[in-house]
Amino acid sequence: MEFYRSHVLVCTGTGCTSSDSRLLISGLRKELKDRGLEKEIQVIETGCFGFCNLGPIMVVYPEGVFYCRVKEADLKELVEEHFVKGRVVQRLLYREPGATVKTQEFNNIEFFKHQKRIALANCGIINPEKIEEYIARDGYFALAKVLHEMTPAGVIEELKKAGLRGRGGGGFPTGMKWDFAYKAKGDQKYVVCNADEGDPGAFMDRSVLEGDPHAVIEAMAIAGYAIGANQGFIYVRAEYPIAVERLQLAIQQAHDLGLLGKNIFGMGFDFDLDIRLGAGAFVCGEETALLTSIEGKRGEPRPRPPFPANSGLWGKPTIINNVETYANVPHIIRNGWEWFASIGTEKSKGTKVFALAGKIKNTGLIEVPMGTTLRTIVYDIGGGILNDKKFKAAQTGGPSGGCLSAELLDTPIDYDNLIAVGSMMGSGGLIVMDEDTCMVDIARFFLEFTQDESCGKCPPCRIGTKRMLEILTRITEGKGTPEDLNNLEILAKTIKSAALCGLGQTAPNPVLSTLRYFRHEYEAHIYDKKCPAGVCKALLSYQIDPEKCRGCGLCARNCPTKAISGKIKETFVIDAEKCIKCGACMEKCKFGAISKG
Amino acid sequence: MRSLEELKNLKAKTEKGLSLREDTGKPTITVHMGTCGIANGARTVLNAVLSELQARNLTDIHVTQTGCPGLCYLEPLVTITEPGKNPFVYSKVSSENVKKIIVEHLINGRPITEWLVNLEK
Amino acid sequence: MGCACQCGSGQKEDKFEFIDRVIERYKGQEGSMIPILHSIQQKLGYLPEDVQAYIAEKMEVPLSEIYGIVSFYTLFSTQPKGKHKISVCMGTACYVRGAGLILDELEKELGIRVGETTKDGSFTLEACRCLGACGLAPVLTVDGRVHGRLTVDEVDQVIAEYKDKE
Numbered sequence: 063m064e065f066y067r068s069h070v071l072v073c074t075g076t077g078c079t080s081s082d083s084r085l086l087i088s089g090l091r092k093e094l095k096d097r098g099l100e101k102e103i104q105v106i107e108t109g110c111f112g113f114c115n116l117g118p119i120m121v122v123y124p125e126g127v128f129y130c131r132v133k134e135a136d137l138k139e140l141v142e143e144h145f146v147k148g149r150v151v152q153r154l155l156y157r158e159p160g161a162t163v164k165t166q167e168f169n170n171i172e173f174f175k176h177q178k179r180i181a182l183a184n185c186g187i188i189n190p191e192k193i194e195e196y197i198a199r200d201g202y203f204a205l206a207k208v209l210h211e212m213t214p215a216g217v218i219e220e221l222k223k224a225g226l227r228g229r230g231g232g233g234f235p236t237g238m239k240w241d242f243a244y245k246a247k248g249d250q251k252y253v254v255c256n257a258d259e260g261d262p263g264a265f266m267d268r269s270v271l272e273g274d275p276h277a278v279i280e281a282m283a284i285a286g287y288a289i290g291a292n293q294g295f296i297y298v299r300a301e302y303p304i305a306v307e308r309l310q311l312a313i314q315q316a317h318d319l320g321l322l323g324k325n326i327f328g329m330g331f332d333f334d335l336d337i338r339l340g341a342g343a344f345v346c347g348e349e350t351a352l353l354t355s356i357e358g359k360r361g362e363p364r365p366r367p368p369f370p371a372n373s374g375l376w377g378k379p380t381i382i383n384n385v386e387t388y389a390n391v392p393h394i395i396r397n398g399w400e401w402f403a404s405i406g407t408e409k410s411k412g413t414k415v416f417a418l419a420g421k422i423k424n425t426g427l428i429e430v431p432m433g434t435t436l437r438t439i440v441y442d443i444g445g446g447i448l449n450d451k452k453f454k455a456a457q458t459g460g461p462s463g464g465c466l467s468a469e470l471l472d473t474p475i476d477y478d479n480l481i482a483v484g485s486m487m488g489s490g491g492l493i494v495m496d497e498d499t500c501m502v503d504i505a506r507f508f509l510e511f512t513q514d515e516s517c518g519k520c521p522p523c524r525i526g527t528k529r530m531l532e533i534l535t536r537i538t539e540g541k542g543t544p545e546d547l548n549n550l551e552i553l554a555k556t557i558k559s560a561a562l563c564g565l566g567q568t569a570p571n572p573v574l575s576t577l578r579y580f581r582h583e584y585e586a587h588i589y590d591k592k593c594p595a596g597v598c599k600a601l602l603s604y605q606i607d608p609e610k611c612r613g614c615g616l617c618a619r620n621c622p623t624k625a626i627s628g629k630i631k632e633t634f635v636i637d638a639e640k641c642i643k644c645g646a647c648m649e650k651c652k653f654g655a656i657s658k659g
Numbered sequence: 660m661r662s663l664e665e666l667k668n669l670k671a672k673t674e675k676g677l678s679l680r681e682d683t684g685k686p687t688i689t690v691h692m693g694t695c696g697i698a699n700g701a702r703t704v705l706n707a708v709l710s711e712l713q714a715r716n717l718t719d720i721h722v723t724q725t726g727c728p729g730l731c732y733l734e735p736l737v738t739i740t741e742p743g744k745n746p747f748v749y750s751k752v753s754s755e756n757v758k759k760i761i762v763e764h765l766i767n768g769r770p771i772t773e774w775l776v777n778l779e780k
Numbered sequence: 781m782g783c784a785c786q787c788g789s790g791q792k793e794d795k796f797e798f799i800d801r802v803i804e805r806y807k808g809q810e811g812s813m814i815p816i817l818h819s820i821q822q823k824l825g826y827l828p829e830d831v832q833a834y835i836a837e838k839m840e841v842p843l844s845e846i847y848g849i850v851s852f853y854t855l856f857s858t859q860p861k862g863k864h865k866i867s868v869c870m871g872t873a874c875y876v877r878g879a880g881l882i883l884d885e886l887e888k889e890l891g892i893r894v895g896e897t898t899k900d901g902s903f904t905l906e907a908c909r910c911l912g913a914c915g916l917a918p919v920l921t922v923d924g925r926v927h928g929r930l931t932v933d934e935v936d937q938v939i940a941e942y943k944d945k946e
Contacts, residue, residue: 067709067722077915080926102705114915124687124721148692148724197666198673206663262871265912300818300855301911303924319669320661328661341814341853344909358813359845360852376810419873419914426915457872491914493872507875517852 066104068145069123073186074107075272077114077265077426079304082134086118089134093141103145109273111186112427113173116156121186129154158445173424176443178405180413181229181266181389182429185273190308193315196276202321204395205280208287209329217288217395218244224399225411226391230256230347230384231462231488231564233410233477236391239381242371243289246379251291253282254375254382256352257298257305260344261460262511264491266415267385269427271298271305274389275312279335281388283322284395286333289381293334297352300339309337344461344515348563349382351517362517363563384489386415406432410476420457420493421448433474436466440494451496455579459488461508461515462568464575465501484575486568500597501580502587506534508572512565523566526557530573538598542588551577592659599643602658608633610655617647617656674718686765687721691736699734700753707754708737711761720765733776739764748776796834798823803838813839813849817856826857854909862897862904864942869919871910878932879918883907885935886920902943 072078072087087105094100111119116130127150132140136154143149158172179185188195196202208217222237243251255278259267271278282294298306313335316322324332338356345351346361353375355361374380390412394402406412410432416439419425423445430439436456440446447453455465458475464485466473473479477487495504509531518524530553533546554570561567577584586592593601606617606626611633618626618634625641628634636647636656648656690696690705708722725738733750737760740746747770749760756774764770802819806812816835821827827850836843850856868874868883887893890903897904913919916928922942930938 067705067724077913080913080916080919080928102709114913117915124723146692146697148690148696194669194673197670200670202666203670206666210663259912260909262875262910263873263914264910265914268912301909327663327666338811339815339818340855341818342855342909343853355814356811358811358849360848362852417914419917420876425873425917460872491872493876495876499876504872504876507872 066102068103068125070103070105071108071121071123071186072105073109073111073117073119074304075110075114075269077110078117078119081117081131083118085134086120086132086137089137090141093137094145097141097146099141099145106189107191108188109185109190110269110427112182112269112429113424114427115425125150128156130156172445173426173428173443176434176438177429178413178431179429180393180405181270181277181386181415182273182427183393184277185269185427188274190273190275191311193276193312193319193321196274200396201276201392202280204392205283205287205321206327207395208284209327209331212395214244214288214290217284220399221391221394224394224402225406225409226387226394226402227410227477228383229386229390229414229487229490231459231486233487236383236387239371239383240285240288242369243291243379243381246372248379250293250378251289252375252378252380253285253289253291253294254353254356254370254380255282255294255296255388256347256349256382256384257296257302258340258347258352259299259302259385259489260347260515261462261489261491263417263419263457263493264460264489265417266427266490268302268305270385270389270415271302272308275305275308276316277389277392278309278385279312279316279322281391282335283326283333284391285381285383285388287331289379291379291381292332293336295336295338295356295375297338297340297346297356300341306337306339313337343517344511345517345563345565348565350563352382353380360517362519363565365562386490407474407476409478414475414487414490416490416492418444418492418494421451421496421499422446422494423448432476435472435474437471439475439492440471444494447494447496451498453494454497454499455495455501457485457493457495457504457572458491459486459568459571460491461512462486462564462571463488464571465495465504465579467579484578485571498595498597500538500593500595501576501583502534502538502593503595503597505573505576506531506538509534509569512569516565516569520560520562520566522557522560523562523569526553526561527566527569529553530557530570534573537584537587538593539600540587540591540598542584544588546588547577547581547584596658602643603638604636604641604643604645604648604656604658606634606636607655607657610653612653612655614652616650616652620646620650622646685719685721685742687723687738687740688761688765689738689740690722690724691734691738692724696734696736701735703754704735704737704752704757707757708761711758715761715766717761717765736776739770749774750776795824795831799831799834799838803835813841813846814853817846817849821856826860828858828860832858860897863902864923864945865904865906865921866938867906867908867911867921869909869911869913869917869921870907871912871914871917873910873914874918877917879920881932882918882920882930882935885932886939889936889939903939 072083074083091105094103113119118132120129120132132154140151143151184199218237218240226236227233257267340346343361346355348363351361351363370380370382403411413429413431415429418428428443453468455467457465470483480487513527513531516523516527533550536542554574557570558567586594591601613631615630623640623642625637626634688708690701692701735752737749737752738746802816806816832846833843836846870879886905890898892898892905894905894907913926918930919928927938
């Protein structure tokens with residue numbers, strides 16, 4: 063191996079690639095070469111650091127200097143200053159929200175300080191396209207340990223004692239799931255990885271696949287050994303091209319080194335992996351639907367039991383876990399169950415990855431011990447609400463979850479606490495909302511989503527969610543009646559108990575939880591015909607404040623429907639009949655004279 | 660992959676390169692690479708440090724660079740920091756005396772006092 | 781991007797020959813229908829009825845089964861797409877950061893509704909599911925290239941960038 067004095071890690075996750083990090087890499091390589099530094103400084107493409115809103119991100123080791131939003135035009139200066147003269151480029155350093163001094167040291171940043179990285183341990187550290195770097199970080203040693211020292215039952219026992227629960231939604235104990243498949247009779251068994259991360263606002267699985275694909279491959283091979291399967295499938299969304307590419311490469315590399323294929327480590331264990339692409343159907347994240355989709359059919363769910371552990375892919379015993387769950391497995395095997403069980407809360411062990419997004423300063427990917435409070439996540443790691451507005455709610459669990467209100471900020475987050483407050487862990491999307499978000503509109507947004515994604519097989523979901531959506535739309539249009547709230551609750555309860563699969567059973571959750579914590583907003587829409595957050599267009603009206611209006615006429619010139627009239631230097635007025643509530647006038651007014659309400 | 664040994668060898672081989680990225684309390688050699696230092700040959704010094712470390716297989720030593728500390732007349736400067744100890748700054752370092760600094764200071768634990776910058780004076 | 785023009789220059793491979801080749805590649809593999817449809821759509825741009833019928837005949841399955849799959853998954857299309865495909869992410873993070881307004885603006889600028897293609901065949905407008913680039917919300921992609929942290933004012937620039945591009 064070549065010896066370099068410095069390593070530059072550039073994130074090539076989806077977030078940063080979208081911010082053109084690839085152009086940056088080629089530019090950087092060229093700049094280094096022009097200055098004859100290409101032998102001293104190595105540029106490494108790496109996975110997501112979880113700090114997506116600051117992309118493209120660059121970390122220079124050994125100093126650990128953290129640069130963000132680096133543009134091509136900055137490269138010349140960066141190379142000249144940092145690599146030739148050895149001076150840190152101050153203006154490109156990360157600046158913590160509210161802080162005036164730019165942070166230089168990567169690990170001292172508030173964003174990273176409260177985190178504990180297990181599933182994301184390698185993301186942003188290793189080059190995901192080099193299997194050797196994974197191995198250098200103890201990769202594939204867990205597989206070696208399992209094959210040399212442990213029985214299948216011993217592996218399952220280890221996971222059970224560690225207390226690992228499924229990270230994809232329901233939180234079912236992983237060890238138990240494997241045990242069912244281990245005990246199921248069958249000559250052929252399968253291991254499946256659910257990487258059909260469909261929850262809007264969740265991207266943790268994508269980041270693991272892009273940043274550390276071998277962790278998933280190693281874990282699936284361990285699972286294969288534990289239950290007696292020698293074939294695995296990874297079902298990935300087609301919307302994640304970078305993840306698919308890296309996985310394909312990783313599988314190839316593992317094959318080349320004999321870490322997949324026949325007679326692994328000479329211990330007589332065979333294991334192979336294939337990738338299957340999703341085709342844009344949210345319901346395929348449900349395990350039985352996913353299995354039908356791998357079989358090449360319409361991805362419709364089927365009733366359980368039989369559970370996949372007994373009758374899964376092509377009727378054979380199958381285990382199915384999500385990406386993050388697998389990513390924890392090699393760490394548990396290497397470090398032992400006691401280590402894992404010492405992290406987290408009584409019934410939720412380990413850590414959880416959250417995709418932090420919405421109206422928050424530091425959007426990105428974080429991993430915290432189970433039991434961390436929402437307040438720590440939002441204020442310490444997330445840096446608080448955008449533009450220092452007021453926190454209104456955090457949405458967890460995607461379309462199956464619910465909204466947590468401000469009074470729940472100090473609740474420790476784990477599986478059971480979230481269910482107790484009417485939400486769920488889900489896959490880990492955590493979307494922060496401020497005073498400008500209308501909770502009725504959010505409930506409608508999620509119902510629109512589930513209604514659109516309902517596969518149509520069972521009537522409670524197909525018809526029930528449609529009726530709920532109609533009621534919600536009516537309320538946001540100011541046509542709601544007092545009975546609507548009651549009807550929503552009846553429908554919600556019926557769908558929850560009668561729908562066939564997880565998608566339907568959890569679809570009413572966003573409505574129920576917003577009704578529980580934000581009922582006053584529904585009532586304002588229904589009784590006062592007002593949208594307190596100023597989102598629902600039909601309930602808005604725009605006014606010009608005569609005190610502030612200087613009569614410049616800019617609003618009138620920008621109004622697409624000519625609804626504003628007046629004489630220059632006199633107060634202008636808006637004709638409510640003609641106004642389409644586009645808000646163009648408010649945006650343009652230089653004096654803040656136009657308000658909505 | 661036919662045995663655990665093979666995996667261990669591969670790990671050992673790659674680890675060498677990766678250890679650069681972890682900040683553990685290991686000794687650090689810092690070459691001061693301000694404009695003045697470079698003009699005085701800091702780059703040759705740096706390369707000499709790297710090749711000496713590689714030749715002796717000393718991978719648990721960090722090599723890093725920093726800017727000019729203001730003592731331009733003493734350039735090139737090299738600082739050696741060991742955990743828990745005060746940093747030692749060597750002045751007017753050449754690629755020839757790099758070898759001796761590494762051997763005496765880092766391996767034998769005897770800083771070469773006559774080459775150090777004496778700030779009291 | 782595949783060529784959907786069927787310009788028939790003679791040198792190009794006939795679309796049915798291409799389908800034969802794809803089916804041959806997956807022969808004997810269980811559950812290969814979706815990968816086959818992915819490959820064919822990638823080349824042809826969409827899956828019209830004659831293509832579906834041909835696949836059904838070759839694979840010896842009823843046409844209804846193929847149509848069932850094509851209509852079930854949103855990534856498969858039976859309609860030709862415009863030269864440039866604009867997809868606006870309607871994930872939650874983008875939605876709360878104003879993706880709806882971006883979509884409205886695009887509809888206005890292009891004079892089409894979501895799911896439609898402009899008359900000159902240059903743009904198709906779609907709303908899509910979360911792209912996982914939530915840190916850059918609101919986000920849209922044009923031909924797979926992501927444009928993030930958008931404001932309503934920037935929409936016309938994005939369109940202009942692609943307007944005369946092949």
